[in-house]
Amino acid sequence: xxxxxxxxxxxxxxxxxxxxxxxxxxxxxxxxxxxxxxxxxxxxxxxxxxxxxxxxxxxxxxxxxxxxxxxxxxxxxxxxxxxxxxxxxxxxxxxxxxxxxxxxxxxxxxxxxxxxxxxxxxxxxxxxxxxxxxxxxxxxxxxxxxxxxxxxxxxxxxxxxxxxxxxxxxxxxxxxxxxxxxxxxxxxxxxxxxxxxxxxxxxxxxxxxxxxxxxxxxxxxxxxxxxxxxxxxxxxxxxxxxxxxxxxxxxxxxxxxxxxxxxxxxxxxxxxxxxxxxxxxxxxxxxxxxxxxxxxxxxxxxxxxxxxxxxxxxxxxxxxxxxxxxxxxxxxxxx
Amino acid sequence: xxxxxxxxxxxxxxxxxxxxxxxxxxxxxxxxxxxxxxxxxxxxxxxxxxxxxxxxxxxxxxxxxxxxxxxxxxxxxxxxxxxxxxxxxxxxxxxxxxxxxxxxxxxxxxxxxxxxxxxxxxxxxxxxxxxxxxxxxxxxxxxxxxxxxxxxxxxxxxxxxxxxxxxxxxxxxxxxxxxxxxxxxxxxxxxxxxxxxxxxxxxxxxxxxxxxxxxxxxxxxxxxxxxxxxxxxxxxxxxxxxxxxxxxxxxxxxxxxxxxxxxxxxxxxxxxxxxxxxxxxxxxxxxxxxxxxxxxxxxxxxxxxxxxxxxxxxxxxxxxxxxxxxxxxxxxxxxxxxxxxxxxxxxxxxxxxxxxxxxxxxxxxxxxxxxxxxxxxxxxxxxxxxxxxxxxxxxxxxxxxxxxxxxxxxxxxxxxxxxxxxx
Numbered sequence: 001x002x003x004x005x006x007x008x009x010x011x012x013x014x015x016x017x018x019x020x021x022x023x024x025x026x027x028x029x030x031x032x033x034x035x036x037x038x039x040x041x042x043x044x045x046x047x048x049x050x051x052x053x054x055x056x057x058x059x060x061x062x063x064x065x066x067x068x069x070x071x072x073x074x075x076x077x078x079x080x081x082x083x084x085x086x087x088x089x090x091x092x093x094x095x096x097x098x099x100x101x102x103x104x105x106x107x108x109x110x111x112x113x114x115x116x117x118x119x120x121x122x123x124x125x126x127x128x129x130x131x132x133x134x135x136x137x138x139x140x141x142x143x144x145x146x147x148x149x150x151x152x153x154x155x156x157x158x159x160x161x162x163x164x165x166x167x168x169x170x171x172x173x174x175x176x177x178x179x180x181x182x183x184x185x186x187x188x189x190x191x192x193x194x195x196x197x198x199x200x201x202x203x204x205x206x207x208x209x210x211x212x213x214x215x216x217x218x219x220x221x222x223x224x225x226x227x228x229x230x231x232x233x234x235x236x237x238x239x240x241x242x243x244x245x246x247x248x249x250x251x252x253x254x255x256x257x258x259x260x261x262x263x264x265x266x267x268x269x270x271x272x273x274x275x276x277x278x279x280x281x282x283x284x285x286x287x288x289x290x291x292x293x294x295x296x297x298x299x300x301x302x303x304x305x306x307x308x309x310x311x312x313x314x315x316x317x318x319x320x321x322x323x324x325x326x327x328x329x330x331x332x333x334x335x
Numbered sequence: 336x337x338x339x340x341x342x343x344x345x346x347x348x349x350x351x352x353x354x355x356x357x358x359x360x361x362x363x364x365x366x367x368x369x370x371x372x373x374x375x376x377x378x379x380x381x382x383x384x385x386x387x388x389x390x391x392x393x394x395x396x397x398x399x400x401x402x403x404x405x406x407x408x409x410x411x412x413x414x415x416x417x418x419x420x421x422x423x424x425x426x427x428x429x430x431x432x433x434x435x436x437x438x439x440x441x442x443x444x445x446x447x448x449x450x451x452x453x454x455x456x457x458x459x460x461x462x463x464x465x466x467x468x469x470x471x472x473x474x475x476x477x478x479x480x481x482x483x484x485x486x487x488x489x490x491x492x493x494x495x496x497x498x499x500x501x502x503x504x505x506x507x508x509x510x511x512x513x514x515x516x517x518x519x520x521x522x523x524x525x526x527x528x529x530x531x532x533x534x535x536x537x538x539x540x541x542x543x544x545x546x547x548x549x550x551x552x553x554x555x556x557x558x559x560x561x562x563x564x565x566x567x568x569x570x571x572x573x574x575x576x577x578x579x580x581x582x583x584x585x586x587x588x589x590x591x592x593x594x595x596x597x598x599x600x601x602x603x604x605x606x607x608x609x610x611x612x613x614x615x616x617x618x619x620x621x622x623x624x625x626x627x628x629x630x631x632x633x634x635x636x637x638x639x640x641x642x643x644x645x646x647x648x649x650x651x652x653x654x655x656x657x658x659x660x661x662x663x664x665x666x667x668x669x670x671x672x673x674x675x676x677x678x679x680x681x682x683x684x685x686x687x688x689x690x691x692x693x694x695x696x697x698x699x700x701x702x703x704x705x706x707x708x709x710x711x712x713x714x715x716x717x718x719x720x721x722x723x724x725x726x727x728x729x730x731x732x733x734x735x736x737x738x739x740x741x742x743x744x745x746x747x748x749x750x751x752x753x754x755x756x757x758x
Contacts, residue, residue, distance in 0.1 A: 007504040027507040068508055089441065089508070123512070123520070124437030141437035174431055175440035206446065207427025207439060207631050255444030272448040272633070309447045310505065328503065 001060040005029040012072035015043035016082040016097045020053070023084060024060065025069025030086060031060040038103025043078065064093070064107055075131045075189050077223070081154050085136075089125040090115045092138060094153070111159055113138055118145055118164045128179045130199060132192040133221050135231060136162065137199075139176035144169055144201060152226045167232060170244030173212040174205030180257055186318055196220040198235070200247075202257045211266070213248040213257060213287075213295070237289050248287050250279070251296035258314040258323075265323070266298065270309035278303050278311065278325065305329045367584040368677075368707055368738055368746045370394050372466035372482040373543055373565075375599055375613045376656050376673040376711045377734045379755035383472050383547075385728060387758050390468040392484070394736075394751030396461030403741035405700065412745035413455040413582060416700040417635040419498065422513055423451035425521075425638040428630025428691065435524050435640060442512055445505040446633075449498060451514060455637060457493035457531065459582065461486070461747045466538075468755075476548045483572075484538035486586045491531040493581070525640030526579050527627075536574025539587030541595070543567035559603035561611075569593035569617070578627050581637045582745075591622035591649065599656075609660040609671075617652035623687065628696040636701055644687035645696070650680025650704060658711075667720030675709040675736075705743035711736050719757075728757040 002008070005026030012023045020043035022033040034040050035057050046053025068089035074097075076082030082097040096108040116122045124141030131137075136153035138145045147153050148163025156162045169176060181188040183197040191197040196219050204211035215235035221227070237247045254266040264281040279298035281287060287294045305311070308329025316323050323334035372378065372392050379390050402415040410418070423446045426439035445451070463486070470480035497514045500506045513520065521527040547563035573587020597615030604610065623646045627639040658673035682702040686693050712735050719728035732753040738746030 006507060007502075009504050027504045068504075068511065089512070119432070121434040121437040123434055123441070123524070125441040125512075127440065127443075141440040142432055175437070177440065177443070205431065205436070205440075206444065207424075207429070207436070253444075269444045270447045271444075272446060310444075310503070 001031055001062065002026075004062060005031050010069045010072045012074050012084065013047075014072075014074035014082065014084045014097050015040070015076065015078060017043070017078060019043060020046060021097075021102070023072050023074075025066070025072050025086065025088075027068055029062050030064050030066045030069055030072075031062050032102050033058050033060050034102045035059075036103065038101050061102060061105070063102060063105055064095070064109065066093075070126060071129055073129065073131045073189060075133070075154070083131075083154060085112075085129065085131045087126050087129045087138070092126055092129065110157065112136070112153065112156060112162050113145070113159055113164065117159060119143065119166070127175065127177050130179055130181060130188050130191060132189050132218075133223070134226050135192050135218070135221060136227075137167070137179065137232065138164070139179050139201070141175045143167070144176045146232050147227050149228050150226050152224075167216070168234070168244070169201055169203055169214050170234060170237070171212070171246050172201075172203035172214060173210040173246075173249070174203050174208065176201045177204045177255065178202045178257065180259070182261075191218045192221040192231070194220060200257060200259070202254070203246075204253055204255065206253045209253045211250045211252065211254040212246040213250075213264075214246045235289075239290060239292060247289075248281070248295035249292070250298065254279070256311055256314050258316065260316045263323075264295070264298075265301070265314055266295070267311040267314050267325075269311060269327075276305045276309060276311050276327070278314065301334075303332050303334070305332070367400075367488075368709065368736065368744070368749075369461075369486055369538065369586065370464045370466065370484060370736075370749070370751065372468050372484055373480070373541060373567075373595075374656075374675075375597070375611075375615075376658060376671065376675060377713060377732070377736070377751070377753060378468070379730050379732060379753055380715060380717065381470070381478070381547075381757065383475055383478075385726075385757040386472055388468075388470045388472070388478075388480075388755055390466075390470075390753055390755035392464070392466040392468070392751060392753045394461075394464040394749045396747040396749050398748050400459035400461070400745040400747045401738070402745045403743070405703065405743055407740060407742050411456045412459045413457045413493070413637060415743055415745055417637070418454075420453040420455050420495065420635045420638045421451060421633055422453060422517055422638055423509070424631050424633035424635065425640055426513075427633065428695065429641070430690070438512065438520070438524070442509060443505060445509050447505075449500065450506060450509045452498040453514070453517070454496040454498060455494065456496070457582070458489075458491050459745055459747070460489045460491070461749060462489055462533075463487050464749070464751070476546050477544070478547075479542070479544050482541045482543065484586075485536070486538060486574075487533070487535040488584075489531070489533045490580075490582055491533075493529065493531045495529060521638065521640065525642070527581070527638075527640060528579055529581050529637065532577070532580045532583055534574060534577065534583060534586075536586050537572055539569040539571060539573040539593065541567050541569045541593075543595070556604055557602060558605065559601075561599075561601040561603075563599045563601075565595070565597045565615075567595045569595065571622075575624070576626075578625060578642055588619050588649070589622065589647075590624050591647070592620045593652075594618045594620070595652075597654075603662070607662050607664050609658075609662045611656075611658055611660075613656040615652075615654045615656075617654070619649035619652065621646055621648045623647075626684070628684065628686065628691060629699050630691050630695060632695055632698055636699065641691060643691060646685040646687065648683045648685070650682050652677065652679045654678075663717070663720060667717040669715045669717070671711075671713045671715070673711040673713070675707075675711055677707040677709075678704060680704050700743065703743055706741050707738060707744050707746055708740040709736050709738050709746075726758060730755045730757075
């Protein structure tokens with residue numbers, strides 16, 4: 001079954017009050033690991049050590065009609081609401097896990113964003129997203145959008161009801177190609193929980209060969225609190241007074257970014273005949289407000305990408321502290 | 336009688352030589368070597384014994400065009416500028432919020448040098464080229480003439496062969512969003528039709544003033560020296576390049592006024608042998624029109640979506656002819672073999688907009704200099720040989736133009752005829 005969804009691009013676990021599932025998104029579709037009757041594991045006790053809860057009789061089953069799944073995000077409190085947000089190239093769906101039946105492939109789904117609206121061209125699309133409680137943020141080929149003031153992503157009934165609102169990205173380098181969250185739990189779903197969080201936006205334009213990092217702070221929201229003007233705010237990264245700007249500029253196109261707050265990596269896939277590259281900002285130049293040319297002075301990190309051409313993942317393992325680079329090569333670990 | 340038999344043998348040998356050259360050229364082909372009716376190697380012979388000369392030319396390509404790329408290597412005409420077309424780069428260099436830029440953003444960091452590439456093939460044909468010429472003689476050594484060609488060309492069997500693999504997610508994304516729908520996308524985002532075409536139209540009307548004089552020589556071998564020079568104006572009547580089609584070359588200088596100037600020397604050696612050299616330089620004046628331009632360094636010539644008002648400063652056209660001729664070796668029959676070299680210098684663009692980069696636009700390989708090498712053979716029969724005192728002098732010529740080398744061009748081997756009457 002997993003062969004049918006093509007190359008795997010997204011993974012997520014989701015649950016409701018009685019079941020937990022494993023979702024897998026790929027180029028050709030979306031699949032859920034479930035029993036024939038649509039049930040999953042017990043979400044209160046499983047999955048446990050050694051993946052207890054994955055039992056015989058569970059199979060992957062294709063659900064919905066999706067292609068090019070970018071990201072899967074589970075948002076829920078286990079009791080009142082449980083949603084799976086499916087970000088694909090051309091639409092963003094919200095699947096209600098409380099009322100959907102995977103046994104009969106009956107999904108309670110609402111399309112909350114689609115191409116051709118909110119400035120996203122029909123040939124453009126969605127690149128990334130963040131969903132946390134009432135907040136919904138989408139990175140699109142036309143810019144960054146958030147759900148409108150007074151709205152709750154869990155309660156909207158259709159795309160128009162979301163009242164998607166543009167978030168200005170000061171002196172950006174192009175479309176926001178990826179979002180990188182910093183949260184208390186390290187899970188993007190929690191960016192509005194606890195003390196809130198912040199996220200980095202990588203803007204990039206391959207044609208202009210440029211990329212930059214901007215930062216946005218996210219205020220915490222109460223359980224049923226709607227989004228307001230102050231929920232998402234740009235950091236005061238300035239070079240000139242009163243002109244919001246970026247934190248880092250890499251001087252060249254970069255397609256991936258990773259940081260643990262101390263080190264700032266940026267990577268790029270193979271570019272025509274130039275091999276993949278991973279860059280690290282200088283230890284002597286700390287990225288901070290008003291200091292320019294930090295990203296431009298990054299140096300190359302010697303990583304053996306073998307014959308690989310793509311770096312799909314670059315992150316620091318919270319468990320081991322190692323930096324991990326993954327792509328179409330043997331996964332590399334920097335220890 | 337014996338001499339006539341010998342003449343037939345010579346004619347037969349020359350005809351076979353001509354056919355051999357034609358068959359050689361079947362192996363090769365290149366850009367747009369459209370016929371110049373005032374080309375000294377194919378135009379009718381003339382003298383100042385009549386007032387008028389009118390001529391009709393007809394020519395057809397007997398093989399598809401063969402391209403010669405920047406290195407002079409043989410290539411399909413649609414590959415003379417780039418061996419592959421880059422559909423990903425096609426989307427680069429546009430304003431951030433434009434649909435084109437959005438599509439490029441949606442394709443992520445996918446350009447690994449293979450994705451989005453197309454091998455392009457197509458057959459370029461010259462269906463026919465005709466021309467009408469009329470010359471008026473005056474003041475003994477002068478003539479003034481008008482030349483108007485008409486061409487019909489076809490580009491068919493165009494195939495964009497996708498080189499994108501279909502293995503990982505980015506491969507599939509490029510397929511789905513771009514390469515599987517390339518024709519639809521180029522049409523929708525750039526009004527560019529990447530299929531074939533068939534176009535018929537006139538070329539540039541040329542007005543030419545010529546001076547020529549024969550200097551008889553009383554020497555054992557050298558009998559006559561003819562000196563001629565010409566100057567003219569090419570009017571931009573020709574069918575323009577169609578920017579919305581691929582490789583739809585102009586039938587002239589694309590709306591620009593041109594000014595040819597030429598100088599020639601013909602030597603008559605003995606009674607049946609001639610040779611000569613001719614040099615013609617053509618200045619093409621700058622001209623502004625909507626042109627397709629590169630907006631990114633990696634873009635390729637057949638997949639350009641940006642079109643903007645652009646001034647083009649074309650390079651000088653240099654054409655050199657060398658020939659030897661068996662003159663009236665069999666009654667009024669003459670046979671000429673000529674070599675023609677043509678070079679046009681590199682051109683420059685000056686964009687009439689600040690939206691795109693002038694420097695990037697000028698990296699277009701179509702602006703590079705190009706060269707053509709032709710072997711031209713021509714049989715001419717002058718009916719005036721039989722009736723030297725007749726008030727009219729008909730003449731018929733059969734010629735072939737066989738390209739055999741070049742750079743950045745697509746050349747078509749042709750065979751044609753020219754009929755002229757002096758009266």
